[in-house]
Amino acid sequence: MTHIHYEKVFHTSFAVIALILILLTIPNSSLGLKIQSHVNIGGAICSETDQGNNPLISGQTCSGEGCSQDRCESNKILKEYFCSDGQKSYQNITCGGSCYDKACHPKPNFIVFIADDMDYGHLGVMGSPYGATPVLDEIASQANIFPNAQSTMSVCRPVLASLASGKFPNENYIFHNYSPVATPNQSLLVGDSIIDNLRDAGYDTYLGGKWWEAPGPTAYGFTHLGEGTSEFVRVTQQSAFDFLNYSATSEKPFFMWYAPSLPHILHDASPEMQAIFANTQIEVPAWVPAEDTEQFIIDQRKFLANIYRLDVGMGEVLNQLEQTGQADNTILIYLLDNGFAYGYMSKYGMTEKGLRSPIVVKIPNQLEY
Numbered sequence: 243m244t245h246i247h248y249e250k251v252f253h254t255s256f257a258v259i260a261l262i263l264i265l266l267t268i269p270n271s272s273l274g275l276k277i278q279s280h281v282n283i284g285g286a287i288c289s290e291t292d293q294g295n296n297p298l299i300s301g302q303t304c305s306g307e308g309c310s311q312d313r314c315e316s317n318k319i320l321k322e323y324f325c326s327d328g329q330k331s332y333q334n335i336t337c338g339g340s341c342y343d344k345a346c347h348p349k350p351n352f353i354v355f356i357a358d359d360m361d362y363g364h365l366g367v368m369g370s371p372y373g374a375t376p377v378l379d380e381i382a383s384q385a386n387i388f389p390n391a392q393s394t395m396s397v398c399r400p401v402l403a404s405l406a407s408g409k410f411p412n413e414n415y416i417f418h419n420y421s422p423v424a425t426p427n428q429s430l431l432v433g434d435s436i437i438d439n440l441r442d443a444g445y446d447t448y449l450g451g452k453w454w455e456a457p458g459p460t461a462y463g464f465t466h467l468g469e470g471t472s473e474f475v476r477v478t479q480q481s482a483f484d485f486l487n488y489s490a491t492s493e494k495p496f497f498m499w500y501a502p503s504l505p506h507i508l509h510d511a512s513p514e515m516q517a518i519f520a521n522t523q524i525e526v527p528a529w530v531p532a533e534d535t536e537q538f539i540i541d542q543r544k545f546l547a548n549i550y551r552l553d554v555g556m557g558e559v560l561n562q563l564e565q566t567g568q569a570d571n572t573i574l575i576y577l578l579d580n581g582f583a584y585g586y587m588s589k590y591g592m593t594e595k596g597l598r599s600p601i602v603v604k605i606p607n608q609l610e611y
Contacts, residue, residue: 385602406455445496483558
């Protein structure tokens, strides 16, 4: 896939992500996927075109009334047929034109990478010269890019709630990083999440890292829980590897909420990672006082090491995804919860450095929307 930049500002960026997930996964959605392959119907090879329904997987066979080679060759419409696993399709099928059965095709997997307190200017895909995001940059080279997308607020919890619900803070009543236990009337409503929808659509749903809402992640649709905020990726992400190993043999598609507290403070990457940026030339804004310049450079280098730490973690997960044979059916989404930048008004503020959250969406080549 050739990467595309969409320059228009999306003020509703997280509602857009919510809509993408819903449309691609919920039955009877108006947005379909098509696979660039051929389907064997009753012994005949039929190629498909997209009519808003997912096609059969390549190599599956069907049998039933009208499902024969001569019908395929004559381009007749099959009103119904049975797949090899016994599932029945009520879709109109044109052999030789479009051969579909949504029930027979596996739904796509999703991994949503959520960077926590990230400066968009430090992303290679946004022109950063620092080289802290090689994994993301490789994803972006094959992805659709929304460089001007905006967060719903410039602080963590409201943004994550918007992503989970597809609603703005004035709609879900979550405006700040208040404790959901202390303020139960300001928590995401149980059942009001995309994760619930995905679970109900037959998905295994995994949470790694940050989640604010009470009474807890399982109440909002998560079926598999990984390490929590303080440990996920910072210490280990073994649960993510275990989940991908499990999903490789599961009959269900999966959704992964990948939300480590990175590159969020503490900026305490390993000495080896910090050494990578020890001599990096840092651009210092003119308004930083001379007596603060040295500390500014030190802080920026530590920040870059933490960004790289997140990028390495993403790369390890993607390697596991490839090794388990699931990469070709997995849609990758990368975004920031909110901005953070040394030397600029950012987090907690109504500025571009606090609100701008580029979105990168990679859809494998054989999945086209």
